[in-house]
Amino acid sequence: MQNRSISNLPILIVVVSLTTLISSFKADPPIYRKGWIDLNKNGKKDIYEDPLQPLNARIDNLLSQMTLEEKTCQMATLYGWKRVLKDSLPTKEWKTAIWKDGIANIDEHLNGFLTWGVTSTSELVTDIKKHVWAMNETQRFFIEQTRLGIPVDFTNEGIRGVEAYEATGFPTQLNMGMTWNRNLIRKMGRITGQEARALGYTNVYAPILDVARDQRWGRLEEVYGEDPYLVARLGVEMTLGMQENNQIASTAKHFAVYSANKGAREGLARTDPQVSPREVEDIMLYPFKKVIQEAGIMGVMSSYNDYNGIPITGSEYWLTQRLRKDFGFGGYVVSDSDALEYLYNKHHVAANLKEAVFQAFMAGLNVRTTFRPPDSIIIYARQLVNEGRIPIETINSRVKDVLRVKFKLGLFDQPYVKDAAASEKLVNSIAHQAVALQASKESIVLLKNNNQILPLSRSLKKIAVIGPNAADNDYAHTHYGPLQSKSTNILEGIRNKIGADKVWYAKGCELVDKNWPESEIFPEDPDATAIALIEDAVNTAMKADVAIVVLGGNTKTAGENKSRTTLELPGFQLNLIKAIQKTGKPVVAVMIGTQPMGINWIDKYIDGIVYAGYPGVKGGIAVADVLFGDYNPGGKLTLTFPKSVGQLPLNFPSKPNAQTDEGELAKIKGLLYPFGFGLSYTTFAYSNLKISPIEQEKDGNISISVDITNTAKLEGDEIVQLYIRDVLSTVTTYEKILRGFERISLKPNETKTLKFTLFPDDLKLWNREMQHVIEPGTFKVMIGASSEDIRLTGSFNIK
Numbered sequence: 001m002q003n004r005s006i007s008n009l010p011i012l013i014v015v016v017s018l019t020t021l022i023s024s025f026k027a028d029p030p031i032y033r034k035g036w037i038d039l040n041k042n043g044k045k046d047i048y049e050d051p052l053q054p055l056n057a058r059i060d061n062l063l064s065q066m067t068l069e070e071k072t073c074q075m076a077t078l079y080g081w082k083r084v085l086k087d088s089l090p091t092k093e094w095k096t097a098i099w100k101d102g103i104a105n106i107d108e109h110l111n112g113f114l115t116w117g118v119t120s121t122s123e124l125v126t127d128i129k130k131h132v133w134a135m136n137e138t139q140r141f142f143i144e145q146t147r148l149g150i151p152v153d154f155t156n157e158g159i160r161g162v163e164a165y166e167a168t169g170f171p172t173q174l175n176m177g178m179t180w181n182r183n184l185i186r187k188m189g190r191i192t193g194q195e196a197r198a199l200g201y202t203n204v205y206a207p208i209l210d211v212a213r214d215q216r217w218g219r220l221e222e223v224y225g226e227d228p229y230l231v232a233r234l235g236v237e238m239t240l241g242m243q244e245n246n247q248i249a250s251t252a253k254h255f256a257v258y259s260a261n262k263g264a265r266e267g268l269a270r271t272d273p274q275v276s277p278r279e280v281e282d283i284m285l286y287p288f289k290k291v292i293q294e295a296g297i298m299g300v301m302s303s304y305n306d307y308n309g310i311p312i313t314g315s316e317y318w319l320t321q322r323l324r325k326d327f328g329f330g331g332y333v334v335s336d337s338d339a340l341e342y343l344y345n346k347h348h349v350a351a352n353l354k355e356a357v358f359q360a361f362m363a364g365l366n367v368r369t370t371f372r373p374p375d376s377i378i379i380y381a382r383q384l385v386n387e388g389r390i391p392i393e394t395i396n397s398r399v400k401d402v403l404r405v406k407f408k409l410g411l412f413d414q415p416y417v418k419d420a421a422a423s424e425k426l427v428n429s430i431a432h433q434a435v436a437l438q439a440s441k442e443s444i445v446l447l448k449n450n451n452q453i454l455p456l457s458r459s460l461k462k463i464a465v466i467g468p469n470a471a472d473n474d475y476a477h478t479h480y481g482p483l484q485s486k487s488t489n490i491l492e493g494i495r496n497k498i499g500a501d502k503v504w505y506a507k508g509c510e511l512v513d514k515n516w517p518e519s520e521i522f523p524e525d526p527d528a529t530a531i532a533l534i535e536d537a538v539n540t541a542m543k544a545d546v547a548i549v550v551l552g553g554n555t556k557t558a559g560e561n562k563s564r565t566t567l568e569l570p571g572f573q574l575n576l577i578k579a580i581q582k583t584g585k586p587v588v589a590v591m592i593g594t595q596p597m598g599i600n601w602i603d604k605y606i607d608g609i610v611y612a613g614y615p616g617v618k619g620g621i622a623v624a625d626v627l628f629g630d631y632n633p634g635g636k637l638t639l640t641f642p643k644s645v646g647q648l649p650l651n652f653p654s655k656p657n658a659q660t661d662e663g664e665l666a667k668i669k670g671l672l673y674p675f676g677f678g679l680s681y682t683t684f685a686y687s688n689l690k691i692s693p694i695e696q697e698k699d700g701n702i703s704i705s706v707d708i709t710n711t712a713k714l715e716g717d718e719i720v721q722l723y724i725r726d727v728l729s730t731v732t733t734y735e736k737i738l739r740g741f742e743r744i745s746l747k748p749n750e751t752k753t754l755k756f757t758l759f760p761d762d763l764k765l766w767n768r769e770m771q772h773v774i775e776p777g778t779f780k781v782m783i784g785a786s787s788e789d790i791r792l793t794g795s796f797n798i799k
Contacts, residue, residue: 031144039149039412040065051413058412059403063396065148072381073102074150074399075367076374077334080109081120084373088124089134090141098375102146104367104402105153105203105334110134112165112483113157119165119483126165126484128199128427132420135200139415151411153402155251155334155369158204159222160481160616161188161436162196167482168432169617172475173208174594175443177224177638178613178678180719181743182237184439189241191432193248198423202409203249203299205480207238209287210259212639213275213651217264218562221594221614222480225638226651227675228283229738232290239295249405251299252291254336256318257284258303264563270346271305278731278766280307289327298331298405302365304339304346311347313339314356319364332366332401340368340377354380358389366398428485433618440615440622442717442743446633446679450607453586455629455681456546464504464544465491466537466580467551468511468573469592474555475614485617490550490590493620497628504544508537508580511556513571520565526572534572538579546586548627549577551602553593567598567645574601581605590623596641596672603672611637629681634717634743636678636786643672651675652787653734676721676738676786682712684746686720686791688753691781695797698774702758702796706783710746719743722756723782723790729775730767736787763798774798 031038036049047053047061063071078099081088088110094100112125120126124134135154142152157163160170170176170188179185189207196204210219212226224231235252242250257280261271275284291297300323302313312318313335323329343349343356350356357380360368368377384390406412417423426432446454456463473489488496495503509530513519526534541547551573557564568574578601581587588608591597592615602609610633612623625631642650647668650659652675661669688707696702708718722740726733740756763774776798784790 055407058407059400068382068385070101071395071399072378074104074402075381076104076377077367077369078103078106078374079371080106082114083108083371089137094141098378102142102150103152105155107155109154111156111163113163128424129420132200132417132423136416143415151406151415153203153406154201155203156201157480158192159206159208162192162204163481164199165483166428166485167195168428168436169476169482169485170436171440171443171616172221172614173224174221175613175615177234178445178635179439179442180636180741181442182233185234185237186241187435188439189238190244191435193242195427197247198426200417203251205251205253207235207252209235209252209291210254211283213260214264215567215596216564218558219560227738228286230638232287235287235291236295239291239297246408249298249409251301252297253301254303255288255300256312257307258305266563267561273305273307281766292327292329300333301336302333302339304336304342306347311343311349313365314343314359314363316363331405334367334369335365338370357381358384361390366401436616437618437621440618441625441631443613443635444622444626444633445611445635445637447611447673448609449679453608456627458498458628460545462544463502464541464547465494466506466508466547467549468507468509469552469554470550472554476617478555478559487617488620490620490623493624497624504540506537506540507533508576509533509572511554511571516570526575530572534576534579538583541580541583541585547580548588548590549580550590552591552597553595558594564595567596569597596639600643632681632714632716634680636676636719637673640671640675641673643668653737655732656735674786674788680716682710682714682716684718685709685711686783689783689792689794691794691796695799697799699760704756705753707751707753709751710748713748715747717743717745720754721784725780727778727780729765733765
């Protein structure tokens with residue numbers, strides 16, 4: 001039997017827990033046998049209890065024993081402690097609750113998140129050993145106290161490390177994208193999966209496969225970027241890492257066409273995506289297709305938006321035809337938030353909740369997941385079956401998908417975390433933190449370095465660190481990741497790097513002014529308090545050799561339900577840096593934030609600009625390493641930076657002349673920074689482009705190689721980008737599409753040869769009949785350091 005030691009728990013918790021369990025349940029039957037568990041307590045090894053039986057045979061055998069009540073319980077989520085579930089541990093009331101017959105999953109149980117900005121400090125949350133014990137006891141109820149012993153799938157968030165009180169905290173997913181490092185993404189996925197399973201979670205809602213389309217969107221921190229190929233390639237790596245050895249299931253979100261939100265609207269607004277069918281295929285669906293087919297992802301979250309008037313979560317076309325039949329998805333689909341409820345109370349395509357249940361489950365939804373008790377959804381499903389409206393075969397199909405994932409995860413055979421002490425050693429270990437630090441470093445983008453102002457010399461006697469983001473690292477503790485893992489802000493990172501006695505700090509201004517966001521359309525001059533803060537910062541800068549000004553956005557200005565109406569710096573941040581620049585001291589700007597910022601003045605007048613995004617719990621260390629030359633920055637942007645919000649929509653990839661300013665006489669022209677842009681403290685030369693063969697059949701591959709040389713005196717990383725273009729086609733295609741990238745590290749004067757392979761699918765388009773085909777003709781090849789910095793070109797022909 002699983003070790004149920006509780007010797008390490010406080011006496012009060014031990015007494016309460018034992019009293020609860022003893023008074024609520026009968027003595028455990030002898031169900032734990034050598035190599036198997038007698039889950040249905042009948043004294044014999046049924047097929048579904050036998051680990052040596054084929055997967056489908058186990059599923060079918062279990063399904064044949066399930067009642068309608070037990071089946072429908074596998075179609076709903078029970079939100080965890082303090083969200084919906086009132087109890088942190090099983091109680092006698094559970095024996096009469098609807099989940100007495102099982103439940104599909106329990107979400108965010110004991111992970112510490114209670115509501116936005118509120119974290120639990122219960123020992124069952126903060127103490128890893130006690131947490132593991134409590135998770136095991138919760139699972140034990142479903143194994144030992146339900147008729148068939150069907151284990152629960154513990155789901156949780158985890159897009160920058162698993163959401164827990166403490167876990168390894170990575171940079172946000174956007175920063176992960178800016179590393180362009182597939183191997184590193186795989187490592188972060190593997191660690192996320194390992195730590196999740198060690199904490200008792202078996203299914204994590206990551207990666208996010210949405211493709212960014214609007215720079216005002218508050219959720220940009222959660223995506224890899226705006227290019228579908230990049231999102232797909234990194235999504236594949238993250239999924240493979242998370243699901244390695246079936247340690248957990250990865251559940252991607254948000255399917256489908258979620259991030260093309262009109263006006264960057266989200267939350268309770270109707271996102272109302274205005275996207276053409278070909279863009280849906282080429283941009284929005286491409287990452288989901290690739291991750292499903294190449295990584296075998298076990299979960300997908302259905303989005304709460306509609307497309308072309310049809311809500312996704314009530315659409316058989318999206319949840320069955322596209323997801324399962326076209327893409328081959330074989331896991332289970334959960335609904336995002338109130339996606340099912342929105343069918344009747346937002347989209348108004350269902351008369352009431354019961355009709356919404358009918359539409360969603362008939363369409364292909366497996367599990368309704370939202371912050372409400374599961375009872376109503378389960379009861380309505382039972383009624384709909386008894387009324388003959390939902391065929392029992394449909395219920396069986398939906399339940400099979402859920403059971404399949406649980407069997408793959410080994411939950412029927414190893415339902416408990418075996419070693420809490422090992423979990424404590426593993427979670428947020430020194431080795432895992434080293435990976436997090438590496439990710440933070442590789443994600444930082446150098447935007448400007450005039451007169452080689454960077455890296456800064458350690459011989460500087462006094463350094464002024466100024467700005468509202470210098471000592472604010474709330475970005476390291478945002479939702480969907482570790483909540484209280486120890487973090488280092490930028491001020492601390494610099495002080496630790498060069499000595500606190502050499503660093504003077506002044507806040508300079510608040511992140512936002514007191515009337516924000518109204519002040520974005522009714523701007524005000526700084527009041528006396530704001531003026532005093534700026535003057536204090538100026539005085540601090542005057543005494544220093546250089547000023548590092550840390551500006552941008554943070555959790556007040558970005559995040560879920562925090563889309564912007566402008567991209568300008570909020571509050572009096574621009575006033576601050578203008579005042580610092582007037583001192584005549586050298587100035588370096590460090591930009592925090594996940595939305596591209598309108599920093600035109602800074603770009604023109606400040607010599608050094610570092611974009612750090614949301615660099616994670618190790619962000620302060622990483623930024624300091626970059627500023628003082630202990631790390632040579634090599635990250636590159638995965639979002640287009642416009643000069644003005646008035647230029648939107650503006651993103652990569654784009655159709656020929658779709659974003660040109662040629663002939664325009666009354667608007668701002670050009671980009672601030674293009675997709676793929678990023679500088680280094682060193683320089684690189686591109687040469688010797690080879691394409692083979694020059695002519696190829698439609699089903700053949702194209703091999704491409706290029707030499708990259710470090711032409712400076714400092715070791716550094718370059719991110720080489722491969723773009724192609726279909727020169728002549730029956731429909732308009734993108735002027736450049738990304739079809740390869742590689743991050744390489746080169747020592748001074750070192751040359752490396754990079755090899756890329758273009759596969760037939762890389763060349764396909766959706767023709768006039770909406771068939772996905774390769775059209776014969778010439779394809780242009782472009783190799784460069786960004787989407788606009790193309791160094792080498794060539795071509796090949798498809799017969």
